[in-house]
Amino acid sequence: MSDVDIGKLKVIELKAELQKRGLDTKGNKAVLVKRLQDAIDSSQPGDESGAVITGGADEGDESQGSATNPGSGDDGYQQDDSSSKQEESSAAPEESADDSQEEFATAQKSGETAGSEEQEPMEEAVKEEPIEEDGPSAMEAVQVKQEPAEDKAAPTPALQVNGEQQQVKEEQLAGGDAGRGDAVQPGKRKRSPSPQRIRPKSPPPAVKVEDFPEDTFDVTLVTLDTYNSDLNLCIEESRYEAESLSQHGFGLMWAGARATYGANKGKICFEAKITKYLDVSHLPSDEPTPNVARVGFSVEESSMQLGEEPLSYGYGGTGKISVDCKFKDYGEPFAEGDVILGMADLDSDPVRLSFAKNGRDLGTAFEVPRETLKGRALFPHVLVKNCAFQCNFGQLAEPWFKPPDSSYTFIACVPLDERIRGTVGPKKKADCEMIMMCGLPGCGKTTWANEYTAKFPERKYNILGTNNIIDKMKVMGLPRKRNYSGRWDVLIEKSTKCVKLLELSSKTPRNYILDQTNVYPSAQRRKMRPFEGFKRRAVVIVPTDEEFIRRCQKREKEEGKDVPDIAVLEMKANFVMPERGSLFDEVIFTELPQEEAEPLVKKYNEEGRAACGPPQSRFRQGGGGFNDQRGGGGFNDRGGFRPPFRGGFDRRRPFPRGPPGGPGFRGGPPPNRGGGFGGPPPYRGGGGG
Numbered sequence: 001m002s003d004v005d006i007g008k009l010k011v012i013e014l015k016a017e018l019q020k021r022g023l024d025t026k027g028n029k030a031v032l033v034k035r036l037q038d039a040i041d042s043s044q045p046g047d048e049s050g051a052v053i054t055g056g057a058d059e060g061d062e063s064q065g066s067a068t069n070p071g072s073g074d075d076g077y078q079q080d081d082s083s084s085k086q087e088e089s090s091a092a093p094e095e096s097a098d099d100s101q102e103e104f105a106t107a108q109k110s111g112e113t114a115g116s117e118e119q120e121p122m123e124e125a126v127k128e129e130p131i132e133e134d135g136p137s138a139m140e141a142v143q144v145k146q147e148p149a150e151d152k153a154a155p156t157p158a159l160q161v162n163g164e165q166q167q168v169k170e171e172q173l174a175g176g177d178a179g180r181g182d183a184v185q186p187g188k189r190k191r192s193p194s195p196q197r198i199r200p201k202s203p204p205p206a207v208k209v210e211d212f213p214e215d216t217f218d219v220t221l222v223t224l225d226t227y228n229s230d231l232n233l234c235i236e237e238s239r240y241e242a243e244s245l246s247q248h249g250f251g252l253m254w255a256g257a258r259a260t261y262g263a264n265k266g267k268i269c270f271e272a273k274i275t276k277y278l279d280v281s282h283l284p285s286d287e288p289t290p291n292v293a294r295v296g297f298s299v300e301e302s303s304m305q306l307g308e309e310p311l312s313y314g315y316g317g318t319g320k321i322s323v324d325c326k327f328k329d330y331g332e333p334f335a336e337g338d339v340i341l342g343m344a345d346l347d348s349d350p351v352r353l354s355f356a357k358n359g360r361d362l363g364t365a366f367e368v369p370r371e372t373l374k375g376r377a378l379f380p381h382v383l384v385k386n387c388a389f390q391c392n393f394g395q396l397a398e399p400w401f402k403p404p405d406s407s408y409t410f411i412a413c414v415p416l417d418e419r420i421r422g423t424v425g426p427k428k429k430a431d432c433e434m435i436m437m438c439g440l441p442g443c444g445k446t447t448w449a450n451e452y453t454a455k456f457p458e459r460k461y462n463i464l465g466t467n468n469i470i471d472k473m474k475v476m477g478l479p480r481k482r483n484y485s486g487r488w489d490v491l492i493e494k495s496t497k498c499v500k501l502l503e504l505s506s507k508t509p510r511n512y513i514l515d516q517t518n519v520y521p522s523a524q525r526r527k528m529r530p531f532e533g534f535k536r537r538a539v540v541i542v543p544t545d546e547e548f549i550r551r552c553q554k555r556e557k558e559e560g561k562d563v564p565d566i567a568v569l570e571m572k573a574n575f576v577m578p579e580r581g582s583l584f585d586e587v588i589f590t591e592l593p594q595e596e597a598e599p600l601v602k603k604y605n606e607e608g609r610a611a612c613g614p615p616q617s618r619f620r621q622g623g624g625g626f627n628d629q630r631g632g633g634g635f636n637d638r639g640g641f642r643p644p645f646r647g648g649f650d651r652r653r654p655f656p657r658g659p660p661g662g663p664g665f666r667g668g669p670p671p672n673r674g675g676g677f678g679g680p681p682p683y684r685g686g687g688g689g
Helices: 003-008 011-020 029-042 045-051 056-068 082-088 091-107 164-173 248-252 445-455 466-471 488-498 501-505 521-531 545-559 565-574 594-612
Strands: 224-229 233-235 241-244 255-259 267-277 292-298 312-316 320-323 326-329 339-345 351-357 360-368 379-385 387-392 433-438 461-464 511-514 535-540 586-589
Touching (some): 003 029, 011 029, 224 233, 241 255, 241 379, 267 292, 267 379, 292 339, 292 351, 292 387, 312 360, 312 379, 320 360, 379 387, 433 521, 445 461, 445 466, 521 535, 565 594, 586 594
Parallel strands (some): 433 535, 461 511, 535 586
Antiparallel strands (some): 224 255, 241 387, 267 339, 267 387, 292 312, 292 379, 312 320, 320 326, 339 351, 351 360
C-alpha cells in the first residue's frame, strides 16, 4: 500500500486497517495515517495482503441499492452508472429538498406547474463545523450547501464534495475522537484544509451506456401493446393481463393500452375481463367511482384517454358510452368479475360498434360514418382506474362467453396480412428522444409541447409534466378542477409526484418531452443524466417581456392560475440557459434567438437576485421540510408529517411490464397498497366510465 493510497483512506477505513493489525485506533486522521504508515513500513512485504480496501460503506450502499431496486433512486432519478451516483450523491439531497419546497409553494396558489421546476441550490460548499464522530452517522455528517447557478461543465475544486473536500471534512469529524486519544482536545483548535491534501478532481471515467434488453417477444401475436400504453400501466409478462398503479395520487389516474393489431375491414371482436378491484382506501371518501374501467376501440392517433377524443369510442363501467368527452347512457354498469365483449362491424356503412356483457348483447353503441375513419384501423382499447384486467384477443381455446353473433371473429384469429400493426417502438436508446423544455412559468412550454406532439404523431411523445397530468384527470369529460371538493393545492402536490414517472421513463424505450421550467443548471444535469444514450435536446422558450406578460395574463384569465411572484423571481435569479455539449446534442430557441435571449436572461438574473437577496439554505437541518423523497421525513399528501422512505418503481424489464403491482420500495408502504412506484401517476378522470 502506497503513501498515496493511505492518504486517500477515510477515517473509518484507517481505523479498520489499524484494528486489523491490533493497533491503537484513537487519534485524528494525521495521527492515524502516520501510525498505519509506520506499521506498513515495518511489516514484511506479504503483510499487506490483508489491507486490501474494497471501497467502504459508500460503495456497498450503492451496490445494494442498485441490486435491490435498479429503477429507483433517492430523488426519483436513479442512474445506473456509478460515476454519476458518486458525483451527485452529496448535491442531490439539497436539490431534492428545494425541488419539493418550490413545487409545494407554487402549488399553494396555482394549478400551473407547481412542480414544474425544481428549486436548485445556488451555492455548493462544504460546511466546516466540528461534529463528533462517535455515532454511526459520522460518515453522513458531510453537509452540502447550494451550488452556483452559473455552474458550467468544468469542475472546480469547490465542487469536489465526494472527493478530497469530503476527506477534509472527515478530518474535522475526527476531532471529536481526538480528545480521547493523543491529539488536540475538541474546541482547542480548528483544522484547516491542508493545501497538500486538496488535489484536483480527476475527470470522471467515460460512462458505458447500456442499451435496453433485447425484446424477443413474438411480434405476430395480438397482445396489449407495451409501446401504445400508459407508463403507469403494469403489463404482465404474457402481455394479456395488466393493472394500473394505484398508490397515492396514482389512484386518481386512468391507465390504458391498445392492442398491438387493429383492423379496417371485417367483423372483429375481443373480450376484456375486470379481474380485480385494487385497494383505494387511501383515496378521499367522496371520490366518485374510484374503481372503474372502459372498454372499446380507437384509432392509433388518439391518446390513451378512451372515449375522451374524436375517433375514440368507449363503454364505461358506470353504464355510459363516450366519444370526444360526450357521455350518454347505454346498456348497464359493469364491475369486478364481469366480461365485456367489444364488437366492430367494419364492413357496414356506417361502421357499427356494439358491446355484450357476460354474453348478453347490449345493442349498437356507436354508428361511425366510413368517411370519418378515412380507412384508418380501429384497435381494441382498454382504460382502467384502480383495476386489474385480462384480455382475450382469441388466444384462449374457448372464449369466456360466446359472441351473441357468430359472424364476429376474434382479432387474433384474423389472418396476419389482414391485420394492421400499431406503431412499433424504438428498440435502442439511440433511437429514443428526450426533449427538455426550459423557460419560466407561463412562457408557453406546454403549448409548444402539445403542438409538437400533434405535429409528429408517429413519434408518440410522452409528455411528463404537471399540466399534462392534471389534463388527464377529467371527470365525465370535465376538467378535474371543476369536480374536486378537496384542497386544490394538495391535488397539485400529488400531481407533481406523478412527474416522478421520469424515473420509469429512462428505463422504457420511448420518446419524451419533459414539460417543466428546468431553469436551474443542476436540475438540467440531474434530470438528463439517466437518459445517457438518448438523443437529448433542450428547447428554450424566452419570449419578449411584453409577450411573456401577455401570455401570463391570458393563462390566468382562462385557467385562473396565479404562480406566486416570489417563485418566479427565484427562478429568474437562477435561470441559466442550457448549452450544447455532453448533456445536450442540440439546443433550440423557439422564440427569441440565443443572441437576443442571453441579455434578457441576464436581466432576469439581476432582477431576481435583487428581489430575493442572498441564497439561503432551505429545509436541510436533518431532513424534514417538504422533502418527501430523501433524507428524513417530509409532509405527506394530507399535510401531516410522515417518516422517510426511498421509493421507486422497479422497472427491471422495460418491455414485458410485469409482474403487475408489486411494490418496488425499499422500506416503503405496505405491499397491499397496489402499484410499486414512489409517487402518484398521471391522473385519469374520476367518475365517468
